[in-house]
Amino acid sequence: MSDKTKARSIIEPRVLKGFRDFLPAMEIPKKAIISKLETHFSSYGFVPIDTPVLEYTEVLLGKGGGETDKQIFHFKDNGEREVALRFDLTVPFARFLAQHQSELALPFKRFHIDKVWRGENPQKGRFREFTQCDFDIVGVDNAEADFEILSMMNSSFSVIGIEDYQFCIAHRGLFNAFLSHLGVLDKSTEILRTVDKLRKIGKQEVASQLAEITTSSEKAEQILSYIHKEDENESFLTTLNRLSVLAGNEEVHTKRMQTIYYYLKNAGIESHFVFDPSITRGLDYYTGIVYETFLTDLPNFGSVCSGGRYNDLASLYTKENLPGVGSSIGLDRLLAALEELKSPIVASTSSADVAILNTDMTSFAYYDTIARALRKTGLRVCVYLADKKLAAQYKWAENNAITYAILASKEEEEENRFTLKNLGSRENYPSLTLEEALSILQRN
Amino acid sequence: MSDKTKARSIIEPRVLKGFRDFLPAMEIPKKAIISKLETHFSSYGFVPIDTPVLEYTEVLLGKGGGETDKQIFHFKDNGEREVALRFDLTVPFARFLAQHQSELALPFKRFHIDKVWRGENPQKGRFREFTQCDFDIVGVDNAEADFEILSMMNSSFSVIGIEDYQFCIAHRGLFNAFLSHLGVLDKSTEILRTVDKLRKIGKQEVASQLAEITTSSEKAEQILSYIHKEDENESFLTTLNRLSVLAGNEEVHTKRMQTIYYYLKNAGIESHFVFDPSITRGLDYYTGIVYETFLTDLPNFGSVCSGGRYNDLASLYTKENLPGVGSSIGLDRLLAALEELKSPIVASTSSADVAILNTDMTSFAYYDTIARALRKTGLRVCVYLADKKLAAQYKWAENNAITYAILASKEEEEENRFTLKNLGSRENYPSLTLEEALSILQRN
Numbered sequence: 001m002s003d004k005t006k007a008r009s010i011i012e013p014r015v016l017k018g019f020r021d022f023l024p025a026m027e028i029p030k031k032a033i034i035s036k037l038e039t040h041f042s043s044y045g046f047v048p049i050d051t052p053v054l055e056y057t058e059v060l061l062g063k064g065g066g067e068t069d070k071q072i073f074h075f076k077d078n079g080e081r082e083v084a085l086r087f088d089l090t091v092p093f094a095r096f097l098a099q100h101q102s103e104l105a106l107p108f109k110r111f112h113i114d115k116v117w118r119g120e121n122p123q124k125g126r127f128r129e130f131t132q133c134d135f136d137i138v139g140v141d142n143a144e145a146d147f148e149i150l151s152m153m154n155s156s157f158s159v160i161g162i163e164d165y166q167f168c169i170a171h172r173g174l175f176n177a178f179l180s181h182l183g184v185l186d187k188s189t190e191i192l193r194t195v196d197k198l199r200k201i202g203k204q205e206v207a208s209q210l211a212e213i214t215t216s217s218e219k220a221e222q223i224l225s226y227i228h229k230e231d232e233n234e235s236f237l238t239t240l241n242r243l244s245v246l247a248g249n250e251e252v253h254t255k256r257m258q259t260i261y262y263y264l265k266n267a268g269i270e271s272h273f274v275f276d277p278s279i280t281r282g283l284d285y286y287t288g289i290v291y292e293t294f295l296t297d298l299p300n301f302g303s304v305c306s307g308g309r310y311n312d313l314a315s316l317y318t319k320e321n322l323p324g325v326g327s328s329i330g331l332d333r334l335l336a337a338l339e340e341l342k343s344p345i346v347a348s349t350s351s352a353d354v355a356i357l358n359t360d361m362t363s364f365a366y367y368d369t370i371a372r373a374l375r376k377t378g379l380r381v382c383v384y385l386a387d388k389k390l391a392a393q394y395k396w397a398e399n400n401a402i403t404y405a406i407l408a409s410k411e412e413e414e415e416n417r418f419t420l421k422n423l424g425s426r427e428n429y430p431s432l433t434l435e436e437a438l439s440i441l442q443r444n
Numbered sequence: 445m446s447d448k449t450k451a452r453s454i455i456e457p458r459v460l461k462g463f464r465d466f467l468p469a470m471e472i473p474k475k476a477i478i479s480k481l482e483t484h485f486s487s488y489g490f491v492p493i494d495t496p497v498l499e500y501t502e503v504l505l506g507k508g509g510g511e512t513d514k515q516i517f518h519f520k521d522n523g524e525r526e527v528a529l530r531f532d533l534t535v536p537f538a539r540f541l542a543q544h545q546s547e548l549a550l551p552f553k554r555f556h557i558d559k560v561w562r563g564e565n566p567q568k569g570r571f572r573e574f575t576q577c578d579f580d581i582v583g584v585d586n587a588e589a590d591f592e593i594l595s596m597m598n599s600s601f602s603v604i605g606i607e608d609y610q611f612c613i614a615h616r617g618l619f620n621a622f623l624s625h626l627g628v629l630d631k632s633t634e635i636l637r638t639v640d641k642l643r644k645i646g647k648q649e650v651a652s653q654l655a656e657i658t659t660s661s662e663k664a665e666q667i668l669s670y671i672h673k674e675d676e677n678e679s680f681l682t683t684l685n686r687l688s689v690l691a692g693n694e695e696v697h698t699k700r701m702q703t704i705y706y707y708l709k710n711a712g713i714e715s716h717f718v719f720d721p722s723i724t725r726g727l728d729y730y731t732g733i734v735y736e737t738f739l740t741d742l743p744n745f746g747s748v749c750s751g752g753r754y755n756d757l758a759s760l761y762t763k764e765n766l767p768g769v770g771s772s773i774g775l776d777r778l779l780a781a782l783e784e785l786k787s788p789i790v791a792s793t794s795s796a797d798v799a800i801l802n803t804d805m806t807s808f809a810y811y812d813t814i815a816r817a818l819r820k821t822g823l824r825v826c827v828y829l830a831d832k833k834l835a836a837q838y839k840w841a842e843n844n845a846i847t848y849a850i851l852a853s854k855e856e857e858e859e860n861r862f863t864l865k866n867l868g869s870r871e872n873y874p875s876l877t878l879e880e881a882l883s884i885l886q887r888n
Contacts, residue, residue: 010760010761010762010763011502011503011506011760011761012761013503013539013540013542013543013761013762014500014503014543015495015496015499015543016496016498016499016500016521016525016527017523019496019498019499020496021493021494021495021496021540021543021544022492022493022494022495023493023544023547023548024491024492024493024554027491027492027493027494028491028492030494031482031492035479035482038475038479042824043819043822043823043824043825044815044819044824044825044826045795045796045799045824045825045826045827045844046795047468047471047472047795047844048466048468048471048472048475049465049466049467049468049471050465050466050471050474051459051465051466052459052460052463052464052465052573053497053529053559053561053573054460054463054517054529054561054573055459055460055463056458056460058455059455059457059458062455070522073498073521073522075519075520076519077460077517077563078514078517078563079461081460083460085497085498095457096457096465098457099457099458099459099465100465100467103467104467105839105840105843105844106830106840107828107829107830107840109795109826110468115497117497117498119521119522129496129497129498137829139830140829140830142805142829142830142831144805144808144827144829145829147812148812148827148829151812262809263808263809263812266809266812266813267812267813267816316454316455317454317455317456317457318454318457319454351489351490351491351553352489355489361586361588364588364707365706365707365710368591368592368595368707368710368711369710369711371488372711375487375488378487379487380486380487380488380489381487381488381489382488382489382553383489383588383592384551385551385581385584385586385588385589385592386550386551386583386584386586387586395549396549396550396551399549400489400491400549
């Protein structure tokens with residue numbers, strides 16, 4: 001490849017529409033969030049997996065799906081195979097489960113944090129390349145697994161450092177029982193998609209579309225009254241009971257939701273969860289609980305974490321029944337929200353704790369010795385490597401949000417000492433030993 | 445997309461040739477290595493960046509390079525743009541530097557750990573999708589930056605837990621001075637590539653190809669004697685001095701290498717570095733120091749970490765001069781090597797420290813309470829969520845390499861106690877309080 005990178009003329013450095021670079025100021029907090037989530041998911045016994053970015057188009061879209069879907073990046077590879085970039089982490093996971101089921105011990109809890117690609121038109125917080133943080137429990141269909149996903153969703157947000165958020169929960173099975181009671185279950189897919197647009201297109205437009213779908217404005221009204229909570233403060237269980245009656249006293253799903261709520265209360269986290277029957281999720285593979293997550297301070301920003309129970313996701317690839325429940329945090333949208341909120345979570349972009357400034361390149365071996373000693377204590381230490389004036393070095397330390405600088409004169413070097421400067425407070429600690437410097441650095 | 449994932453008939457779950465899934469048994473150690481490297485790179489003041497997986501083909505390959513390169517995954521997107529999957533992290537970094545130079549404070553130290561794609565034929569330890577761990581210092585051309593990359597390479601291997609490795613160092617500038625002295629500098633690219641194949645095709649074949657390139661078997665012999673060390677134990681500085689003479693007493697590069705070696709000695713890590721003039725690296729963008737890394741116990745496995753100094757990499761995109769030095773760990777090849785060596789580094793695949801077994805689902809709220817309390821101390825705790833016989837649960841814990849199990853009878857639950865079992869030693873600790881259990885768990 002090297003010959004091709006030789007310049008004939010300058011090529012404009014640019015990225016594709018909907019794609020972007022992450023400079024350190026955003027990549028540092030992004031990585032910090034991912035690392036916190038990974039540690040947190042592991043603390044629940046979830047394990048990581050990885051799947052290829054590129055798959056057979058047929059595997060991702062089903063037979064005959066490849067030609068038509070404009071949202072997918074797909075092409076013929078050099079071996080004439082029809083291939084596509086994954087558009088989510090759920091479909092590859094379903095394929096993975098079917099392919100490796102004999103190697104996995106069920107129930108299987110996995111997480112997968114990585115990029116996916118869709119050709120949709122970029123808008124605020126939406127990109128053609130974006131990162132999803134998926135976590136799922138497969139091989140069991142009960143309230144305990146549903147609860148554990150909700151519990152881990154909740155603690156994930158605290159672990160990231162987000163305080164004001166709300167999980168809006170509904171139950172697809174209960175909604176379908178209601179539609180069945182109403183005699184319109186055969187229209188469920190269209191009804192679900194229409195209801196899913198409520199926040200976008202408003203109540204009136206949803207009503208008119210539902211009337212068209214059900215050919216009955218009365219039924220449209222009944223659906224609207226099912227998905228609408230008159231009283232914002234109606235309790236979780238009151239809403240559940242009201243909906244259960246509307247759904248013809250459906251028992252199985254009602255019981256499931258009561259049990260989940262009991263576990264949420266036992267864990268002391270029920271205040272973060274509301275029953276919101278307008279949540280349906282557009283995707284038709286959901287069969288049970290469904291949920292979306294909203295940041296209290298940005299209610300119109302859309303959901304930053306969504307998912308639900310699906311009981312036959314892998315059926316495209318296997319006859320084995322593999323019930324699952326899972327959730328996905330949209331990391332790019334979450335980052336965009338945190339930026340908009342000017343959250344301190346996206347403001348910690350320091351590249352090092354200490355910068356060792358370069359006042360005389362012939363002392364570099366001494367600088368390196370200090371750096372290695374400090375790193376052993378867990379500090380991040382950056383030696384300034386260029387031969388520039390001190391003013392430029394201070395400016396560089398400031399640009400990198402580094403709090404402490406170390407400088408060493410030849411006299412200090414001879415005595416194995418150096419000067420520590422707090423670049424924020426401008427405090428100066430001359431002629432310190434390593435131990436003395438550490439005691440200052442570690443108390444801050 | 446949802447309609448398309450509906451099954452008409454079963455689709456064979458499979459991945460593309462040269463691509464692969466990572467099951468937890470390999471993804472857990474892969475992630476552990478990445479996490480250690482990220483923390484380690486950060487301790488040197490290196491910062492992470494991210495770039496798109498997909499770029500304009502012209503940006504990655506230069507003008508007119510798109511049609512011919514069979515190794516590249518490239519295609520026309522839905523907007524008729526010529527796009528390609530990146531084939532390394534170096535070219536996108538060069539584009540990134542040119543595009544964002546006004547936003548970056550030089551010297552700039554970045555790392556980038558992510559996947560790249562090449563359509564080459566898969567072989568042992570080589571895949572079409574693989575992960576590179578790149579780290580570079582840009583904006584400075586001196587021995588100190590060269591040394592810092594070598595120093596961080598060395599400590600990276602210790603941090604991963606690998607003990608027996610050797611860095612083979614050479615200097616492209618010195619080699620070019622030698623070729624110039626020999627009057628064949630205009631053939632340098634072909635000569636470099638031929639020498640680079642030494643380990644693959646052997647000395648005799650290299651000699652015959654060099655004779656053809658230089659049209660002189662005498663010159664071929666001289667090149668061979670330059671790249672060959674008669675005495676395996678020849679010291680770094682002795683080799684350097686010998687080569688310096690062959691290169692016509694070249695001074696600048698010799699001085700640079702002496703300084704680098706002085707720093708390596710000062711850091712006490714010089715024993716890991718040998719001067720090996722047969723290392724040339726195939727890529728022609730290198731201008732100074734170059735290196736490859738070999739595992740002592742797998743000398744024929746190829747280099748697991750390579751790089752060098754390049755002084756005009758970004759010249760395709762900018763007229764600004766941006767000298768750099770960097771290195772890249774080939775993570776998939778390293779993982780394959782560690783597997784072959786049966787290293788303990790790739791054997792730690794436990795999904796949790798403690799499994800809470802499910803003897804009675806009506807006690808789930810109690811199990812969850814224990815789990816939350818244990819997680820607060822940093823333990824990874826997995827509640828068994830299915831309603832299965834205990835024998836199946838023990839089997840599952842074994843498959844997940846979990847050492848401890850917790851079981852709670854109704855009597856124990858009433859007293860807020862439980863039984864702890866060491867699944868390895870079969871030791872049993874009945875009727876413990878949480879504090880008693882923690883003291884056992886934490887001393888192991």
